Amino acid sequence: xxxxxxxxxxxxxxxxxxxxxxxxxxxxxxxxxxxxxxxxxxxxxxxxxxxxxxxxxxxxxxxxxxxxxxxxxxxxxxxxxxxxxxxxxxxxxxxxxxxxxxxxxxxxxxxxxxxxxxxxxx
Amino acid sequence: xxxxxxxxxxxxxxxxxxxxxxxxxxxxxxxxxxxxxxxxxxxxxxxxxxxxxxxxxxxxxxxxxxxxxxxxxxxxxxxxxxxxxxxxxxxxxxxxxxxxxxxxxxxxxxxxxxxxxxxxxxxxxxxxxxxxxxxxxxxxxxxxxxxxxxxxxxxxxxxxxxxxxxxxxxxxxxxxxxxxxxxxxxxxxxxxxxxxxxxxxxxxxxxxxxxxxxxxxxxxxxxxxxxxxxxxxxxxxxxxxxxxxxxxxxxxxxxxxxxxxxxxxxxxxxxxxxxxxxxxxxxxxxxxxxxxxxxxxxxxxxxxxxxxxxxxxxxxxxxxxxxxxxxxxxxxxxxxxxxxxxxxxxxxxxxxxxxxxxxxxxxxxxxxxxxxxxxxxxxxxxxxxx
Amino acid sequence: xxxxxxxxxxxxxxxxxxxxxxxxxxxxxxxxxxxxxxxxxxxxxxxxxxxxxxxxxxxxxxxxxxxxxxxxxxxxxxxxxxxxxxxxxxxxxxxxxxxxxxxxxxxxxxxxxxxxxxxxxxxxxxxxxxxxxxxxxxxxxxxxxxxxxxxxxxxxxxxxxxxxxxxxxxxxxxxxxxxxxxxxxxxxxxxxxxxxxxxxxxxxxxxxxxxxxxxxxxxxxxxxxxxxxxxxxxxxxxxxxxxxxxxxxxxxxxxxxxxxxxxxxxxxxxxxxxxxxxxxxxxxxxxxxxxxxxxxxxxxxxxxxxxxxxxxxxxxxxxxxxxxxxxxxxxxxxxxxxxxxxxxxxxxxxxxxxxxxxxxxxxxxxxxxxxxxxxxxxxxxxxxxx
Ligand SMILES: Cc1ncc(COP(=O)(O)O)c(C=O)c1O
Ligand SMILES: Cc1ncc(COP(=O)(O)O)c(C=O)c1O
Ligand code: FES
Ligand code: FES
Numbered sequence: 001x002x003x004x005x006x007x008x009x010x011x012x013x014x015x016x017x018x019x020x021x022x023x024x025x026x027x028x029x030x031x032x033x034x035x036x037x038x039x040x041x042x043x044x045x046x047x048x049x050x051x052x053x054x055x056x057x058x059x060x061x062x063x064x065x066x067x068x069x070x071x072x073x074x075x076x077x078x079x080x081x082x083x084x085x086x087x088x089x090x091x092x093x094x095x096x097x098x099x100x101x102x103x104x105x106x107x108x109x110x111x112x113x114x115x116x117x118x119x120x121x122x
Numbered sequence: 123x124x125x126x127x128x129x130x131x132x133x134x135x136x137x138x139x140x141x142x143x144x145x146x147x148x149x150x151x152x153x154x155x156x157x158x159x160x161x162x163x164x165x166x167x168x169x170x171x172x173x174x175x176x177x178x179x180x181x182x183x184x185x186x187x188x189x190x191x192x193x194x195x196x197x198x199x200x201x202x203x204x205x206x207x208x209x210x211x212x213x214x215x216x217x218x219x220x221x222x223x224x225x226x227x228x229x230x231x232x233x234x235x236x237x238x239x240x241x242x243x244x245x246x247x248x249x250x251x252x253x254x255x256x257x258x259x260x261x262x263x264x265x266x267x268x269x270x271x272x273x274x275x276x277x278x279x280x281x282x283x284x285x286x287x288x289x290x291x292x293x294x295x296x297x298x299x300x301x302x303x304x305x306x307x308x309x310x311x312x313x314x315x316x317x318x319x320x321x322x323x324x325x326x327x328x329x330x331x332x333x334x335x336x337x338x339x340x341x342x343x344x345x346x347x348x349x350x351x352x353x354x355x356x357x358x359x360x361x362x363x364x365x366x367x368x369x370x371x372x373x374x375x376x377x378x379x380x381x382x383x384x385x386x387x388x389x390x391x392x393x394x395x396x397x398x399x400x401x402x403x404x405x406x407x408x409x410x411x412x413x414x415x416x417x418x419x420x421x422x423x424x425x426x427x428x429x430x431x432x433x434x435x436x437x438x439x440x441x442x443x444x445x446x447x448x449x450x451x452x453x454x455x456x457x458x459x460x461x462x463x464x465x466x467x468x469x470x471x472x473x474x475x476x477x478x479x480x481x482x483x484x485x486x487x488x489x490x491x492x493x494x495x496x497x498x499x500x501x502x503x504x505x506x507x508x
Numbered sequence: 509x510x511x512x513x514x515x516x517x518x519x520x521x522x523x524x525x526x527x528x529x530x531x532x533x534x535x536x537x538x539x540x541x542x543x544x545x546x547x548x549x550x551x552x553x554x555x556x557x558x559x560x561x562x563x564x565x566x567x568x569x570x571x572x573x574x575x576x577x578x579x580x581x582x583x584x585x586x587x588x589x590x591x592x593x594x595x596x597x598x599x600x601x602x603x604x605x606x607x608x609x610x611x612x613x614x615x616x617x618x619x620x621x622x623x624x625x626x627x628x629x630x631x632x633x634x635x636x637x638x639x640x641x642x643x644x645x646x647x648x649x650x651x652x653x654x655x656x657x658x659x660x661x662x663x664x665x666x667x668x669x670x671x672x673x674x675x676x677x678x679x680x681x682x683x684x685x686x687x688x689x690x691x692x693x694x695x696x697x698x699x700x701x702x703x704x705x706x707x708x709x710x711x712x713x714x715x716x717x718x719x720x721x722x723x724x725x726x727x728x729x730x731x732x733x734x735x736x737x738x739x740x741x742x743x744x745x746x747x748x749x750x751x752x753x754x755x756x757x758x759x760x761x762x763x764x765x766x767x768x769x770x771x772x773x774x775x776x777x778x779x780x781x782x783x784x785x786x787x788x789x790x791x792x793x794x795x796x797x798x799x800x801x802x803x804x805x806x807x808x809x810x811x812x813x814x815x816x817x818x819x820x821x822x823x824x825x826x827x828x829x830x831x832x833x834x835x836x837x838x839x840x841x842x843x844x845x846x847x848x849x850x851x852x853x854x855x856x857x858x859x860x861x862x863x864x865x866x867x868x869x870x871x872x873x874x875x876x877x878x879x880x881x882x883x884x885x886x887x888x889x890x891x892x893x894x
Contacts, residue, residue, distance in 0.1 A: 130541055
């Protein structure tokens with residue numbers, strides 16, 4: 001069902017955790033639906049300097065969270081903001097159809113975190 | 123591999139496979155033909171029918187073969203509903219809220235066709251209350267269909283009492299015994315049951331074959347039509363290989379029943395104690411005692427079941443979950459909802475179902491592997507706060 | 509043993525059995541689960557689906573697995589009838605008068621439920637006339653269900669023309685291809701067919717498994733309810749062993765189709781000539797050319813088929829008959845009646861159906877054994893006057 005890349009990110013998730021006093025923080029999802037994701041970022045010189053996540057959810061939810069932290073790290077804030085839902089799925093060599101819903105959350109969570117950062121710094 | 127998903131399916135036992143073998147390529151006759159090869163097939167089939175009847179205390183001519191538990195459930199529920207309704211006997215069906223989809227969905231379709239269905243609650247224990255059943259019965263009630271053992275949480279329903287009440291009220295009683303036959307004693311007479319569903323692949327027989335006990339004199343309206351096989355109720359060329367396999371699986375299961383019950387119960391209790399003791403905020407879903415010998419259904423706060431199953435799978439341990447995320451419909455198991463779990467809690471379920479070929483060593487391994495997995499997933503979880 | 513009843517059933521081929529083996533005891537997972545073992549099962553199943561699709565020129569996602577030809581026919585005919593009728597499209601069904609009971613009985617039941625069914629005549633040749641079909645079509649016609657090859661007399665129906673007419677009139681077209689798939693070319697596109705039934709045990713696959721081709725976009729009302737497997741149309745835990753067997757049987761049948769057709773046709777023609785030349789008042793039922801490569805259906809005046817079958821059986825030759833005496837209902841085969849045989853004549857039928865594993869030697873033996881049997885039975889017969 002899951003690609004090897006999904007399984008890799010699921011079993012060895014990157015950038016797990018919380019950041020104290022992050023520059024931006026975004027939470028999406030709803031635990032009653034079985035998925036809730038929080039992404040924390042710090043920004044330095046307009047680049048994502050550090051990024052961490054915490055996720056309650058299935059294998060796909062965890063893998064997409066992990067993947068998006070890798071995709072975003074080191075990019076400019078605008079570039080990171082532009083990472084779309086499909087980019088994450090593609091980077092993981094695809095996701096099962098039924099899992100598209102929860103895997104979309106990763107891109108949403110990152111965007112929410114960036115919006116949080118922007119609103120604090122505008 | 124440590125296989126602990128016996129409620130999903132079981133391998134075909136070597137002994138069962140051996141008995142089946144000659145019927146693939148040598149004694150392959152069509153049982154409805156009357157020449158030697160057909161008679162050979164027919165004899166094997168009748169011998170199997172005897173073995174199936176025997177494990178539930180029925181007569182041979184009260185057993186028909188079907189393509190599985192799903193067909194048995196459908197033949198019964200649609201068959202009784204249409205027949206009795208046509209005869210003007212009423213349109214009310216009583217079932218439980220934790221039935222297998224083969225019963226649940228069939229009842230739902232009948233509702234759309236004008237039948238009335240009462241879904242009895244099962245409370246936190248996952249067991250229907252006799253009082254509720256009594257209150258639900260009315261003049262129009264034509265069928266009570268309540269499963270013997272639940273496939274997810276393994277709880278046992280009070281089928282003997284249900285049967286007694288059904289009989290007193292002259293209502294037909296069907297039980298889906300797919301999970302109980304071969305694992306605990308099942309006797310159609312003690313149960314006062316009119317119809318009982320069996321599936322082969324849950325008891326080390328092949329997939330694609332099942333049986334239905336139909337008490338002598340019970341009339342059903344057929345739902346499939348064809349060459350008249352199996353009393354016009356499950357037509358089609360008889361699946362001799364499957365039938366022979368199911369028969370042998372029943373024979374062996376009956377022979378080893380006592381031994382297996384105590385062996386599997388012991389493993390189950392060790393597994394429950396081992397995990398509950400080493401993982402905080404872990405619980406058992408459903409009544410702790412009135413459950414199948416081999417069924418364990420854990421609940422872990424703060425994490426999601428599919429990820430537990432995947433991590434166990436990576437360690438070579440096969441398990442399952444009722445979490446919404448593991449279903450194609452993305453809704454939590456109706457069984458977990460029925461025992462009152464809030465959605466968040468229903469996500470963290472883990473089912474381990476033990477069979478007689480599991481060893482104490484394997485149980486120890488599972489007890490060792492689970493805690494670090496739970497800990498890891500909780501450390502990732504956005505809703506877990508230690 | 510000389511087995512010449514291939515239209516009744518076939519053995520599982522050794523190659524097919526070999527492919528099936530690992531799925532009994534090792535890769536036995538439930539295909540609806542998502543851990544490794546379930547995925548293995550699922551992959552095997554999808555590979556088989558590809559092979560089934562391929563033999564009829566369909567797409568993989570247009571194939572569902574069923575428990576056999578009977579279920580495929582029922583799912584289709586009930587499913588289309590209920591669905592289209594519910595949508596207000598009409599209540600008229602056209603079929604032939606020589607369908608298998610799985611079609612015939614299903615249509616009969618629909619008649620009782622208010623549908624109108626036209627049974628097209630097949631004349632002496634055992635083939636429907638396109639003119640009759642055209643005349644039967646009316647505004648209320650929702651389904652044409654006409655078999656590809658007949659199971660008793662082997663005659664082939666003009667399915668391509670039928671499909672063309674069905675398409676022109678926007679009527680759904682189903683064909684029961686249980687006897688033709690794997691024996692003659694079958695292409696759903698050339699046929700313009702919307703639904704097509706397949707059974708595994710007629711083509712050296714295991715019993716208890718079949719398939720149904722459902723053209724993309726065709727909607728059916730389900731008749732069995734459960735866990736949602738096979739697009740909600742044939743629910744129940746997937747019979748992986750059976751599915752894998754059917755897939756391999758299709759793959760092999762496709763590969764060997766050309767070779768088998770010419771080989772079997774040659775044996776058939778030898779058998780026909782051999783017997784007709786040596787037995788007086790012997791005839792062939794159904795069209796001599798438009799028939800399955802392997803089907804021979806003799807008629808011998810003055811004697812009864814069951815006794816011929818039994819005498820051949822005593823000589824180690826397996827055959828069958830459409831005689832009333834061989835059926836549990838004691839009425840002559842509706843197929844023989846439909847080709848206009850008076851009851852007396854219909855009794856003397858003998859079906860020999862040849863498969864690619866039959867040899868020329870075997871055919872010679874059969875040609876040698878039949879005449880003395882016929883002579884002996886005629887010498888006993890009260891209605892035979894030389
Ligand atoms: C033409 C035809 N249709 C349907 C069937 C039924 O198939 P099954 O035996 O797989 O149910 C058969 C054979 O029995 C057949 O010959
Ligand atoms: C309680 C129960 N009923 C019915 C079924 C359906 O049986 P089958 O898979 O043989 O159709 C199952 C298993 O899937 C089950 O656990
Ligand atoms: S978190 Fe529920 S499907 Fe992924
Ligand atoms: S002669 Fe005996 S059944 Fe027909």
